[in-house]
Amino acid sequence: MAEMEAKKEEKHSKRSSFWVWVMASVVFRLILVYFHKNLNLSSRPEVSTPLTSIRRLAEGYWLKQSSMSPYAGSMYHGSPLLLSLIGPLTVQRIQGKPNYLLCSLLFVLADVVSAVLIRATGQKLQTAYSQSLKLLELDNLSRSSEILSSGDVAALVYLWNPFTIVACVGLSTSPIENLAIILSLYGACTRLPSLAAFGWVVATHLSLYPAILIIPLIFLLGYGLDAPPRKLFVKRTHGKGGDNPSSGSSCQQEELLIQIKLPLTFSWKPVMHFLFWASVWSVYVLALCSLSVKQKGGLWEMFKSTYGFILTVEDLSPNMGVLWYFFAEVFDFFRNFFLIVFHMNILFMILPLAIRLNHRPCFLAFVYIMISSMLKSYPSVGDSALCLGLFGLFIFELADMQFSFFLFSGYVGVSLLSPVMHNLWIWRGTGNANFYYATAMAFACFQIILVVQSTSAMLNHDRKLRKLYVTKP
């Protein structure tokens, strides 16, 4: 009893300390927002890409206000909805305060909401996981999985990640994009097809790449949350049931199985709901867009200058991705071919990963996001921030990951080296584009190592579970 009390106490203190850290992160952001002019983050190529830059958005808004197409002049490439949502904030002033203040507050709010949603998702995942471990009678493991609240860790990692902070203070729109993705994951985890569909449609509308998340979302809704491989449960219900002389208890367990909706069968109903809602939301979003750009070129121009711009890699200004340099160098007549190759790269990995990781849809979503943030045409630190935040959700499963310290040092080193190389190239003139591109490649390498290592750690964790389950007395 006393132990329970102590645990409760501890939980309470943990919760309060979580909110303290959240508040601290908000205060830290506000301090940085105050020094916005000095930091000048919004002009860094790592922070604001052609898609996420607030300055381009302000330009688009200005064009729209003067009743021109916001896509005229190839400055703005985002969604028209974002334009109506954030656009007014870029010109609004409150009593002599600088005009970026409202935008900054909006982005800070988006970050906090994302963190809270990540936390809720993490708690869902954790309870479901420890339940399924209990069901496998791996009590030891299930107890240890409860020690550290992965939701809290992930939320705090997301909030305190320098990448997130920089993306938020640097006024790129990626906090909004990240919020949409996290919203869809949260909706799927809490089995709310309409919310999941809304998040997915908005995220796809804003940055196109989250479209591939439809597979993990369907798995999440169909199979339920992340769990150990399904084979183990099958073994449990059939193999062990025969051994057990008292059939009553096995019946009970089966009931329990049904009760917590274990992922043995694929349930079509929520998936159908999801698909229905997704179509409803997409029609809705498209209708809003067409209203917004009706007199200025219509939907076709919108698609051309948002999705078309993303897919054809028109803007070759340096960013932290690997595509700009390549397409600056490649001969024009090979351009289309390589465009197809690079985009296929993402699509090729979808199917094998979906087959191998179908019992862990959330982790699958993490891997997809990671891969697309690596290979997308205009990546920014905001995308990496989302990946690292989601990475925290699997802290228990990935406890034995290799090279963690190496990866950490690499991330720190490269993210410091990249602005220095940029300075050397652009301001000092003693370096050249290769210097900067080298850091972009190094960054991509570290991302690859992270995704490979985390996937293999996850598979090892599955193997370990199987071993423990089989050797269990």
Next chain:
Amino acid sequence: MAETEAETKSVTSRMRQRPIVRLGFLLISQSVIVSVICCTAGVLALLLLPVLAMNTYISENALMPGSASSMLSHQEILEANKLVRDIASLTSKPAGAAVESRGLIAQYMSNLGAEVNYHKFHPRSNQFHPLHFFSGPGSEAIQDNFSCSLYGVNTVGIVRAPHGDGKEAIVLVTPYDSVRGGVGEALSLGIAYSVFSLLTRVSWLAKDFIWLVADSQYGEYAPVTAWLRDYHTPVFGDLSSLNTEMCDENENIFKLKENSIPERNISYTFRHAGTMAAALVLKVAYRNEHFEDTLSIYAEASNGQMPNLDLINIVNYLAVHRQGLRVKVEKLWSLLEYKWLRILGEILESLGKLAKSLNPDWKFGISASDYVEGTATLASSLYYQALGVPTGPHGAFRDYQVDAITLEISPKYSFNNKDRRSDFLLQGGRLIEGIIRSVNNLLEKFHQSFFLYLLTSPGKFVSVGVYMIVFALLVAPLPLVAASLYADSNDLNPASRKDKKPINFDDLGGLLKSWKWLNSVKRVFVVHLWGAIVSLLPYFISQICDYTPTTNFLIWISLSMLILLILHQILGSPYSHMREIHSQEGEWALLKSVTISSLFIGLSLMSVINFATAEIGALLIVPTTLMAYPLKLDIKARSLRSLSRMICNLVLGVISFPPTTFFLLKGVLEGFKGINAGDFWNWIESLWAWNSATYLYIGMVHLPCWVLCVHILLHSC
């Protein structure tokens, strides 16, 4: 028994499969030997650099220095002499000399048909912009207040090129203090004037020529920066009107002066020419040289940036082969007297001779005196680059990616010798003319030759490809040792795998076994945070109180200690969940591993920003961090090895503390007499006032690393 055998077999077979992995394991397991070898090799290679230096060559063919014969005639020299005389006569009567000499120079310029304008500027005190490095020039807003009574006026003359399109320009700067100007400055004006008057008539000029007479009463650097800032930041509307709003009464005086000059070409509106291809700063100083006329070249700009080597090459070529000047670059004179350096030089010389006798094609020997001179020059080159403070007004140009150097000509005879003056003017004028003619030939901006190099003599240099090896050798042990320490403390090493304990899932320590480095990372982060705070402190101290440097220094030290204590209390105390990990035995090893990794990252970054700082810093801090070992364990061991390690640790710990390093170096180079605790403060203040990256390096890499080393030394294992 059989089981362990099988295990080792499987391990060996796995290792046999991948030679690279095997090699990596070998290096990591032998990290002590590897680090000793690498560090020694690094120091030796540094001493070998003067031998490895290459002769300079002109890389850009378009420059063609000295291919055309000089057109500067006695006519121009006569006029220049007249200007020098006029200015000298003006300076003899002090009242109003400043205004009049300015008017005089403008008059002379406009008489030649050049466009002339005055540029009024307000000198600004240097301010601390810690992030200045990452932003471009001109990003500092024009918001700082300046007093209106303090202002200087630059005089700018522009010759438009008859064949040019006005998109490129060459700049010649002559600092001239209109109040206290001496004969030297008048002579530099004379040289510049002779070239200027020649260039108004020649037909070959393809780039506009700008002659900036920088008003150097507030230092030589400030007027050039002010002019460059206004040149590169477009001001929409009239600049003078902007000034009128701020400083009203000055403008009235100004207008009066303007009216007194009845020339149409002279104006107050800012005149532009094209982008600058190169800039020269010309100074004349009498240095009492006994042998011949000498030319000193100063090239270091802020943060160790150098102009393109081709610019130095053409100056060197023309000065030596055409004008017969003796070219010098800075040397650390005290190094010349060291015995051990001479002995080392003699050894190298005999080695070179030996090599030559074995194979006549091997030519790497240089004479001992050359070696000593080269080392002294190299040391000063390293020092001035590491300091990150520009050595002259040319530094301002580098911020705008313009290659620039300062030329200081010192004649053999004193200035009073009137007969020699014409010869001297001719010589200097022809040199400048040759350089300008060369730069005029350029088709693109300087890009062919090196930007990253160290000079060992005016005609010899060490390129980035060579000196990077030295640095790489020094820092190569860092990742190896970090990996080996990390592997040891995590039992990842295949050798120590046997006594593997079963993982205990019940506690957090067992669960997050592979993440236990996080705790050490937190400590290292806290110390680096402290470093950042410490490097911000001097700015506030100098803002708030106005004490002597020594007091400031003491305040700084005590505040830093206080903050370190506070941070240790708040953040340094182990996180409640992590206590279990904290009490583990090998914690210091993990801490050292993380420290070394952070040092590696910091040094690599610094080597990109300012190589010289990273090199000097690595020489000091790398051995200290690699050696660091808890004193308690050494005392317990009581062997000769541990005793010597302890002594080494203590000595290195004392030496690598930045203030002691500074005082020791100062004492060795200048003598221990008259060393003052405030000197360090003054030095540091000069660093941050010039926005040197070295300052940030000391505060945010070197000092935290030193603190962490001391922490490891005093660790209670």
